[in-house]
Amino acid sequence: AQSVTQPDIHITVSEGASLELRCNYSYGATPYLFWYVQSPGQGLQLLLKYFSGDTLVQGIKGFEAEFKRSQSSFNLRKPSVHWSDAAEYFCAVATSGTYKYIFGTGTRLKVLA
């Protein structure tokens, strides 16, 4: 069965520091991979997605993620974090051609001024 693991429940970084949020998935074939962000009181917003092609994906708000098949990972990165990035981040996986997303349990990001 497919699964998604986000090993870090909470992460705290200082404003201006770099950020990497980890995501590991379990799936036999090439999955569809997503990162969503959920700000307090807001719905989930898609940051970026990977289906095929270039393994480095650029998203909104300066985020990027890299698909590494050998490590079954899809880590989210940002070179310089802003205070407004404080939120909860969810990684999700879907099997190709289907609509069912499997979500990780999320990583809550705190940004120190």
Added chain:
Amino acid sequence: GAGVSQSPSNKVTEKGKDVELRCDPISGHTALYWYRQRLGQGLEFLIYFQGNSAPDKSGLPSDRFSAERTGESVSTLTIQRTQQEDSAVYLCASSTREPTDTQYFGPGTRLTVL
């Protein structure tokens, strides 16, 4: 254009009561999804509607949960005889027909069962 909207934003109910949660998808989106997000958990898929096809109800946790959708518009999620473990945020999302298309999420309904 308007995004996905959900109502109510918050619902407090007593154990054993029935509740109805509403979702208005983005106009033109044929696919609609319901998810449940318990505190500290990821999102759990509940049900999927695509056009006039039979819905995929495989994620509904019990027969107390049901959902309907009128054509390609509004959907309601009904929970009968609510239990305390039903307390969660219920999220609705919509997308266009293709499975690879982005799911756009509403702000959710926070349900508290006392």
